Amino acid sequence: MAAAAEPVSGPTYADIDRGVRKIMEAPGFVYWVWVGFCFTLVAIAAALWTRQIYVGLGVTGLRQGPMWAMYITNFVFWVGIAHSGTLISAILYLFRTRWRTAVYRVAETMTLFAVLTAGLFPIIHVGRPWYAYWLLPYPNERSLQPDFRSPLVWDAFAVSTYLTISALFLVMGLIPDVANARDVAKGWRKTLYTILSLGWRGTDTQWQHWSMAYLLLAGLATPLVLSVHSVVSWDFAMAQLPGWHSTIFAPYFVAGAIFSGVAMVLTLLIPMRKIMHLEDLVTEWHIDNLAKVVLLTSLIVSYSYGVESFIVWYGKDPIEMMTFHERYFGPHGWVFWVCIFCNCIAPLPLFSPRVRRNTVVLFIITIFVNIGMWFERFMIIAVSQENNFNPSQWAIYHPSITEIMITVGSFAWFLGLFSLFARFMPIISMTELKEGIHWLREAVRDDYYPGLK
Amino acid sequence: MSGEIDVIGSFANEEMCVHAIEELKDAHIQPTRVFAPIPSEHINHALGYGRSPVRALVLTGGITGILTGFAVTIGTSMEWWLNAGGKPIVSLPPFIIIAFELMILFGGTSAVLGFLLNSRMPQIDPIPGYSERFSSDRFGVLVRCPESEKDRVEGILKGAGGETVVHEAA
Known part of the structure; x- marks a missing residue:
């Protein structure tokens, strides 16, 4: 004879549903103003891109020497942002990390939109976007095929695989939650969620196959995430250019990607948690653990900076030495010191638990990290090209208004898409929170977040 | 009845x-x-x-991806012998990267297709009970x-x- 259901302390399944469904209620005026603002900036960026296509790449600051600059910086930055999403959703899933349940959907959504944003930049950069398909192997009358020994072709395969797998992983996780939303929705939302839930009813066979598919997708996404940013780093490391030609680039880029991505998760999560009153579901326990990941990866990135410089000093190659001297003290030397401050020094207060739990201070630190990591990409990509083996190619890169506004537009595009998703889809996984409800209750009992009492 | x-x-x-x-x-x-x-x-x-039999489908998808990756890279390289800097025409280390990415792509897609097929989804009719x-x-x-x-x-x-x-x- 089974015992009757005992009353539980802390959140229940119904509390979790109520909390998440509340986010999905009809948004207010301020929300639409924000979304409108984001897409206005996107429209401005699109207009400037149209002009660039019409006039040519002369409207950018690209010139002999620094031929890869802001657009490729944005590409690497956004691919990096995407990585922590897969780390939190896939790698930490395999390790059964308890605190990921409340934050993984935010991270995975961020991944998808960040890869979508990143994917635009090589197309914007090439100048003639209608030839982008040349990177793909397709039958043609002259048997001309892409050179598979080129890292740029590896990149096309890696990033498009990453986009596909991230989208599938997000959709797989969404199906049970969308079905949950379908069962209480009305009007057009009911129709939308009915279509998107694909007839999910949570039967034993559906869960059996879902669990296996989800586990294997996580298993496949784990080596993928490490490979994609390694491949992105080889776009540079395979070249002979001083400042790029480094064997530590793959782990260095992967660590930097996780660092910037987790910081971006916190940048999105902290205001969202406050505005949407999610303190009951995204507790200080979750925020604290994310902050620890930021701190750990900051230390790895700081170590990488040290090792990179040490290798150059130890190698004594005069051109490398000159490139790094210019990196620290040249016309763009300030970029390096911004990186050092934002990526190495600003996160150090996170050693203190009080700082990790102070969401205002934490939010400011994550903004610094976002800025620092964007400039790190800029330093590696653009500043390294300003000094080359050939002095006739030395040039200082100055970004044009077109490049700046398209960069701003990319942030607006990302934030606009994320804001739309957060209001119309379950941005917190109800299923996984329920699966780990014992851990959530433990966090509440341990007074990690007293507000839940 | x-x-x-x-x-x-x-x-x-x-x-x-x-x-x-x-x-x-x-x-x-x-x-x-x-x-x-x-x-x-x-x-x-x-x-x-x-x-779940989904895992067998994922294995099949992954192996198909590897084979496709090597077939595409080796096949297209052999179609036109492009000598770039004296590198071997069929250069396996870079081709492994393409085969690896396609293994993940095909394996992941197979996981989702395997789930849908085995769960008989999308399902339009309501389920009794x-x-x-x-x-x-x-x-x-x-x-x-x-x-x-x-x-x-x-x-x-x-x-x-x-x-x-x-x-x-x-």
Whole structure:
């Protein structure tokens, strides 16, 4: 004879549903103003891109020497942002990390939109976007095929695989939650969620196959995430250019990607948690653990900076030495010191638990990290090209208004898409929170977040 | 009308649901369907399920991806012998990267297709016995049985802690 259901302390399944469904209620005026603002900036960026296509790449600051600059910086930055999403959703899933349940959907959504944003930049950069398909192997009358020994072709395969797998992983996780939303929705939302839930009813066979598919997708996404940013780093490391030609680039880029991505998760999560009153579901326990990941990866990135410089000093190659001297003290030397401050020094207060739990201070630190990591990409990509083996190619890169506004537009595009998703889809996984409800209750009992009492 | 009836018990938590399945099996009654708001290894174990065949599809997809990756890279390189800096025409180390990415792509796509095919989704028709609370905070056990067995099944489900036990024509 089974015992009757005992009353539980802390959140229940119904509390979790109520909390998440509340986010999905009809948004207010301020929300639409924000979304409108984001897409206005996107429209401005699109207009400037149209002009660039019409006039040519002369409207950018690209010139002999620094031929890869802001657009490729944005590409690497956004691919990096995407990585922590897969780390939190896939790698930490395999390790059964308890605190990921409340934050993984935010991270995975961020991944998808960040890869979508990143994917635009090589197309914007090439100048003639209608030839982008040349990177793909397709039958043609002259048997001309892409050179598979080129890292740029590896990149096309890696990033498009990453986009596909991230989208599938997000959709797989969404199906049970969308079905949950379908069962209480009305009007057009009911129709939308009915279509998107694909007839999910949570039967034993559906869960059996879902669990296996989800586990294997996580298993496949784990080596993928490490490979994609390694491949992105080889776009540079395979070249002979001083400042790029480094064997530590793959782990260095992967660590930097996780660092910037987790910081971006916190940048999105902290205001969202406050505005949407999610303190009951995204507790200080979750925020604290994310902050620890930021701190750990900051230390790895700081170590990488040290090792990179040490290798150059130890190698004594005069051109490398000159490139790094210019990196620290040249016309763009300030970029390096911004990186050092934002990526190495600003996160150090996170050693203190009080700082990790102070969401205002934490939010400011994550903004610094976002800025620092964007400039790190800029330093590696653009500043390294300003000094080359050939002095006739030395040039200082100055970004044009077109490049700046398209960069701003990319942030607006990302934030606009994320804001739309957060209001119309379950941005917190109800299923996984329920699966780990014992851990959530433990966090509440341990007074990690007293507000839940 | 076949004289069969669906008896559906609703349970407040996973433990009770598992208990109900075990009680039914002890009485030599196989639950027809179980509904749950979360994936549960305990429920799968109680139902006697093995591992999902999705994994075989993923393995097949992954191997197909590797073979496709090498076929595309080696095949296109052999089609036009492009000598770039004296590198070998068929240069396996870079081709491994393409084969690796396609292994992930094909394997991941197979996982989702395998899930959809095995779960018979997308599914338009409603599933008998489903209640909206089964996607939220309740577990359900459905038994399709002859009408003559109805009272016995109801008794087992209630005895196992069923909050509500309802029946509908099969």
